[in-house]
Amino acid sequence: MLQEHITDLSKYVEPDRVRREVYTDPAIFELEMQRIHERVWIYCGHESQVPKAGDYCQVQLGRQPMIMVRGADGKVGVLYNRCPHRGNMIAGDRSGNTGEFFRCSYHAWTFQHDGRLRSIPMMESGYAGTRWGKGNPDCSMKQAARVENYRGFVFASLAGEGPSLRDFLGKAIVAFDDMCDRAPEGEVEVVPNCFRVIQHSNWKIFLENQLDALHPSVVHQSTGRAAHEVEKDIEKKTGHAPLSYHMLSAFATVTIDKWDNFQTLNYPYGHCILTGYMGLRPKDPDTLAYEETLAKAYGKQRMEEILAVNIHHVLIYPGLSVQSPLQQLRAVRPLGVDRTLTEIWHFRLKGAPEAIYRRSLAYYNLVNSPATLINADDLENFWKCHQGLASDGGDWVSFGRHHGRDIEKDGVVETAPNCGTSEAPMRGQMKAWAQYMGNGK
Amino acid sequence: MNSPELQHAVEQFLYQQAELLDTKQWQPWIDLFTDDGVYWMPADPAHQHWDGVPAIFAEDKNLMNVRMKRVLHPDAWSQRPLWGTNHVVSNVVIEKVSANGDVQVRSRFHMMELRRDDVRHFAGAYRHELTKVPQGYRIKLQRVDMTNAQAAYDYVLQVWV
Numbered sequence: 001m002l003q004e005h006i007t008d009l010s011k012y013v014e015p016d017r018v019r020r021e022v023y024t025d026p027a028i029f030e031l032e033m034q035r036i037h038e039r040v041w042i043y044c045g046h047e048s049q050v051p052k053a054g055d056y057c058q059v060q061l062g063r064q065p066m067i068m069v070r071g072a073d074g075k076v077g078v079l080y081n082r083c084p085h086r087g088n089m090i091a092g093d094r095s096g097n098t099g100e101f102f103r104c105s106y107h108a109w110t111f112q113h114d115g116r117l118r119s120i121p122m123m124e125s126g127y128a129g130t131r132w133g134k135g136n137p138d139c140s141m142k143q144a145a146r147v148e149n150y151r152g153f154v155f156a157s158l159a160g161e162g163p164s165l166r167d168f169l170g171k172a173i174v175a176f177d178d179m180c181d182r183a184p185e186g187e188v189e190v191v192p193n194c195f196r197v198i199q200h201s202n203w204k205i206f207l208e209n210q211l212d213a214l215h216p217s218v219v220h221q222s223t224g225r226a227a228h229e230v231e232k233d234i235e236k237k238t239g240h241a242p243l244s245y246h247m248l249s250a251f252a253t254v255t256i257d258k259w260d261n262f263q264t265l266n267y268p269y270g271h272c273i274l275t276g277y278m279g280l281r282p283k284d285p286d287t288l289a290y291e292e293t294l295a296k297a298y299g300k301q302r303m304e305e306i307l308a309v310n311i312h313h314v315l316i317y318p319g320l321s322v323q324s325p326l327q328q329l330r331a332v333r334p335l336g337v338d339r340t341l342t343e344i345w346h347f348r349l350k351g352a353p354e355a356i357y358r359r360s361l362a363y364y365n366l367v368n369s370p371a372t373l374i375n376a377d378d379l380e381n382f383w384k385c386h387q388g389l390a391s392d393g394g395d396w397v398s399f400g401r402h403h404g405r406d407i408e409k410d411g412v413v414e415t416a417p418n419c420g421t422s423e424a425p426m427r428g429q430m431k432a433w434a435q436y437m438g439n440g441k
Numbered sequence: 442m443n444s445p446e447l448q449h450a451v452e453q454f455l456y457q458q459a460e461l462l463d464t465k466q467w468q469p470w471i472d473l474f475t476d477d478g479v480y481w482m483p484a485d486p487a488h489q490h491w492d493g494v495p496a497i498f499a500e501d502k503n504l505m506n507v508r509m510k511r512v513l514h515p516d517a518w519s520q521r522p523l524w525g526t527n528h529v530v531s532n533v534v535i536e537k538v539s540a541n542g543d544v545q546v547r548s549r550f551h552m553m554e555l556r557r558d559d560v561r562h563f564a565g566a567y568r569h570e571l572t573k574v575p576q577g578y579r580i581k582l583q584r585v586d587m588t589n590a591q592a593a594y595d596y597v598l599q600v601w602v
Contacts, residue, residue, distance in 0.1 A: 193484045193495035196593035222517035226510030230503050248507070341593060346495060358493060370594035371482065371498045373511060379597060380519035 013434040015427060016403040017396045020389045022433075023202040029337035036318050036436045037062035039159040040269075041168045043320045043331050044068045046347070047076050047152045048189040049095070054113065057095035060333045060341075061158060066144065067091050068154060069098070071113035078144035078156040079115045090141065102141070115141035151180045152187060171412070172271035175314035178324035181306045184297035184351030188327060191361070195344040195369050201382035202389075203318070203334040204429070206342065209378060210313055210321045211264050211274045211425035214401070217256040219381055223373045224252025243282060244362035248373065262312070262420035266406075266413040270317030270432030272425040276310045280325055286355035293352065317429055326360040328368060338386055344368045399423040399430065443535050451546050452533045454578045455569065459528035459550065462601060467509040470601070474502060475572055475579045480601055482585040491582075497590065498601065505601075512600060519599060524556045526600075530567070542573030543581075550585075552602055561595070563602060564588050 009028075012019040022028060044059045045068050056069040058081060065081040067090065081089050083104040090102050090111070101118050102111040110118040117139045120127060127133050144156040148165035153176050155165050166173065180188055199206060209215060217224075227248030234241040265273045281287060294303040314322045322329040327347040334340050346364040348357050367374045389397070402422035407414045415422040461470040474480070481491035482498040491499045500508065512520055529551045537545040551564045565587040571578040585602050 191495060195484070195495070195497075197597055198593055198595045200596070219518065222514035223507070223511045225514060226507045229510060230507045233506075234503060245507075354493075361493070361495065365496050365499055366504075369484070369495070369497045371598040373508065376519040376597050376599055377517065380521075 009437045010434055013430050015431075016400045016423075017398045018430050020395055020397055022430075023204060023386065023389050023397070024337060026337045029202075029334070031437060032433075033062040033334070036433070037334065038064060039157065039162065040318065040436070041146075041148070041155040041157045041162075041165050042318075043316070043329075044078055044147075044154045044156050046188075046190045046345070047149060047154055049192075050076060052097065054097045054099050055095075056091055056098055058091055058093075061144070061156060062334075064158060065089065066156070068156075069113050072100070075114075076147070076149060076154050077114050078147045078154070080142040080144075082141065083109060084117075084139050084141060085109050085120075109139075111141050115143050151176045152189075168269060169316065170267050170269070170271065171265075172267055172273065172314055172316050174273070174309070174311065175316065175320075175322035175324050175329075178306075178309045178311055178314075179322070179327055179347065181309075182294075182325070182327070182352070183349035184293045185349075186297075187350045188347035189350060191346040191348055191364075193346070195364075197342050197344070197370055197372075197375070197379075198335070199340045199342065199379055199382050200338060201340060201379075201386035202337060203332050203340040204433070205382045205385050206332060206340055207315060207317065207321070207429060208426045209382065210315050211272050212421075212423075213259045213262050213264070213274060214256070214421040215378075215381075216251050217254065217259060219377045220251035220374055222377065224249055227373075228252050240284070242362065243280075243284075243359055244366060247363055248366065251374070260418045260420045264415050264420065264422065264425050266424050266428035268411050268432070270315075270429040272315045272317075272428055274312045274315075274425075275420075276312040276325060281307060286353065286359070289353050290356045297351065315425065315429075317432055326363050328360065328364050330368070399426040403427070443538060447538065447544070448533070448535060450577065451535060451544055451571070454571065455530050455533060455546070455548055455567070458580070458583075459530050463526050463528055465525075467512065467600075471502060471505045471509060473580050474505070474583075475581050476502065478502060478580050478582065480505060480580075480583050480585075482587060482590070482602065484590060486586055486590065491584075497587070497598070498585070508600065519597075522557045524554070524599075526555075526602075527553045528602075544571045544573070544578070545569070546571065550602070556596070565590070565602075 012022050038061065042061045045057060049057050050068060050070040053070055053072045056067050059066050059068050067079045067081045068076060069079060070076050081091055083090055085107055088104050088106040090104055108121045112118050117134050123133065132139055144158055145160040146157040148155055150165060180186055227245050231241040231245035231249050263275045291303065311324055314324060319332045320329060327349060329345055331343045332340060333343060346361060402419040405416045405419050406422060406424045407416055413424050413428060415424050458473055479491055480498055480500045481496060484495045484497055488494050511517055530548055532549040533546060535544055535546045546569050548567045550567055554561045565585060568584040569580060570582040572581050
C-alpha cells in the first residue's frame with residue numbers, strides 16, 4: 001500500500017512548494033523516521049545531565065527509545081532501552097542513577113554501562129551448552145551506531161555510515177560555540193529542569209516556524225503589545241524595566257516591515273541561522289560586570305568578538321532549535337504524524353554572574369514554560385495549519401516569499417538585503433528533506 | 442489561633458479567588474494580591490522559593506498585567522476559541538496564624554478546563570500566604586503545586602490556575 005502512493009517522493013517537493021501529504025500522511029511519517037530521524041545526528045542531551053557514573057536519562061531518537069548513560073570510565077554512551085532477553089525496557093524512569101550496572105526488572109539480566117552483558121541469573125545451569133551467554137553479542141544491550149560529543153552536547157546517529165558530527169553541523173556548529181564562548185569558563189551546564197510540551201501538529205511545522213521572520217509580528221502581537229504597555233509603565237515608575245520586557249515587547253515594536261532587515265543563512269543538510277535582534281548589550285551594571293568577567297577570561301578583543309556574534313536562532317535540522325545568546329534549546333521529538341514533543345532546556349554560563357543567568361531564565365520561563373506567553377499562539381497556529389492541511393481545498397504548501405532573490409555562494413544560501421522574511425529556510429529544509437527521503441534505498 | 446470564624450473567612454476567600462478565575466474577572470483577581478504579591482507554579486515540587494529557578498509561572502503584579510492584557514487582546518489567537526474553567530477548592534487547612542492576623546493555608550484544587558471540544562483536568566495543592574487587611578485578606582504568595590507539573594504538557598496553560 002505504501003509503495004503504491006509514494007512512488008517518487010521527489011515529486012512531492014518543488015523548489016518553492018511542497019505537497020500537503022508531506023505533513024499529513026502517516027506512511028510518509030514512517031519513512032521520515034527511517035530515513036531521517038533514525039539515520040542522521042540527533043541531539044540526545046548535554047553531558048551535565050549525567051554528571052556521575054551510572055547517571056542516565058531516556059531519550060527518543062526517531063521511534064527508538066534510547067538511554068544516554070555515563071559510564072564508569074567517564075564516557076557518555078547511548079544504548080537502545082531494551083533488554084536483549086525478552087525486550088523489556090531496561091530503564092523505566094525518565095532519568096536516574098543505575099548504580100554500577102543496569103538490571104532488567106523482569107529476569108534480572110545485568111549489563112555494564114556500555115551495554116555489555118554482565119550476568120544472567122543461573123547462567124551455568126540455565127545456559128550451558130546453548131548459544132546464549134557472554135560470548136554472544138545478541139545478549140548485550142545494543143549501542144547507538146555512532147555517538148559524538150561537541151562541547152558537552154551529545155548527539156547520536158543510529159546509522160553506521162554518514163558524515164561525522166562536525167561535517168554534519170558545518171557552520172551551524174556556531175550554535176554551541178556561541179553558547180559556550182559566552183561563558184567565562186568556556187562551558188555551560190544544564191539547569192536541571194526540562195519543560196516538555198506536546199504540539200498537535202507535524203514536526204516540520206514547528207521547525208519551519210523557527211526561522212519564519214514574518215510570523216512574530218502577526219502571531220505574537222498580543223503579548224508584544226501587552227509587554228510594551230507594562231514596560232512603559234514600569235519605566236515611568238522606576239526609570240527602567242527588566243530586559244525580559246524588552247524581549248517580549250520587541251514582538252510588537254519590531255513591526256512587520258522591519259523584519260525584512262534581518263537575515264537568514266541557509267546551510268547544507270537544512271540547517272539555518274536567523275540573525276539577531278535581542279539587544280543583549282544594554283549598558284546596565286549587570287551587563288558591564290559580565291563584560292568585565294569575560295574580558296578577564298578572554299582579553300578585551302576576544303570578548304568583543306564573542307559578544308558581536310549576531311544570532312537569534314540556529315536550527316539544526318531535523319531536530320534542534322538553539323537560541324544560543326540566551327542559552328536555551330528546544331529538541332524536537334516526533335511522536336506521530338500529528339503529534340510532536342518539544343523538550344526545552346536552559347543552560348547556565350559557567351563563571352558568569354548570577355544576574356546573567358537570571359536574565360535568560362526570565363526568557364526561559366516567559367517564552368518556553370508550559371504557561372508560555374509566546375509559544376501558546378504558535379501552537380494554536382501549528383494546530384490550525386495541520387488541520388487545514390487535511391483539507392482537499394488545495395494540494396500544495398507554498399514557500400514562495402522572496403523566491404529567486406536569495407544569494408547562493410559556496411553552498412550557503414543567504415537572503416538578499418531587505419529580504420529577511422524570505423522563506424529560504426523552509427526551502428532549504430525541504431531541499432534537505434527531499435535528499436534524505438530520496439536516498440532511501 | 443484558629444477558630445470556626447477564621448476557618449470560614451479563609452475558605453470564603455479561597456473560593457472567591459477561584460470564582461474570579463472561573464468567571465474571567467482578571468483585574469479583580471489581580472487585585473486580590475498585595476503590591477508585592479507573587480503567583481507561583483513551581484516546575485519542581487522541591488523548590489522552596491519562586492525566584493531564580495525555572496518555574497511554570499513566577500509572576501509579580503507587572504507580569505500578571507502582561508498576561509491579562511495579552512489574554513484580552515483581540516489577536517491572542519489561542520484565546521479565540523471557546524474556553525472556560527471550573528475550579529473546586531477543598532481540604533482547607535490553616536497551617537499558621539500570625540499575631541498580626543496573617544495566615545498560611547493549604548488546600549487542594551481540581552480544575553476542569555474546556556478548550557474547543559476538549560476537556561482537560563488539572564489537580565494539585567494550593568499554598569496561600571495571606572495578609573490581613575481591613576477588607577479581609579490579600580495574597581502575598583499563591584503557590585500552586587500541580588500534581589502533573591513534571592509531566593509533558595498536552596498543549597499549554599494560558600491563564601492562572
